[in-house]
Amino acid sequence: MRVSEKAFVAVAKLEEVPQGGKKVVEVNGISVILVGARDRVFAVRNLCSHAYETLECGRVRAGWISCPVHGARFDLETGKPMNPPASMPIDTYEVRITGDVIEVAV
Ligand code: FES
Numbered sequence: 776m777r778v779s780e781k782a783f784v785a786v787a788k789l790e791e792v793p794q795g796g797k798k799v800v801e802v803n804g805i806s807v808i809l810v811g812a813r814d815r816v817f818a819v820r821n822l823c824s825h826a827y828e829t830l831e832c833g834r835v836r837a838g839w840i841s842c843p844v845h846g847a848r849f850d851l852e853t854g855k856p857m858n859p860p861a862s863m864p865i866d867t868y869e870v871r872i873t874g875d876v877i878e879v880a881v
Pocket residue numbers: 823824825826827828842843844845846847860861
């Protein structure tokens with residue numbers, strides 16, 4: 776059986792997402808936040824799993840992003856909620872760096 780390769784899409788330059796910074800991009804009609812943290816780039820869906828508000832104005836600290844509406848924090852690696860009121864994970868996406876370009880598989 777052939778394993779199909781994920782389709783990575785170029786979304787930004789590496790310099791656009793510094794450590795501690797974030798950038799919202801759209802991939803295949805889905806709003807995605809790129810976050811520079813822990814010496815790498817994470818990609819998560821720009822949608823809180825609690826009341827479906829956008830996360831783009833949320834605070835970013837070491838390894839997590841918080842929802843600006845009710846304060847739930849999500850692990851950038853796994854998408855898992857770290858505190859209430861969220862109980863479901865947010866979507867996370869694989870990131871690949873090719874040269875100075877950030878690519879995401881959504
Ligand atoms: S909408 Fe994000 S915690 Fe409620």
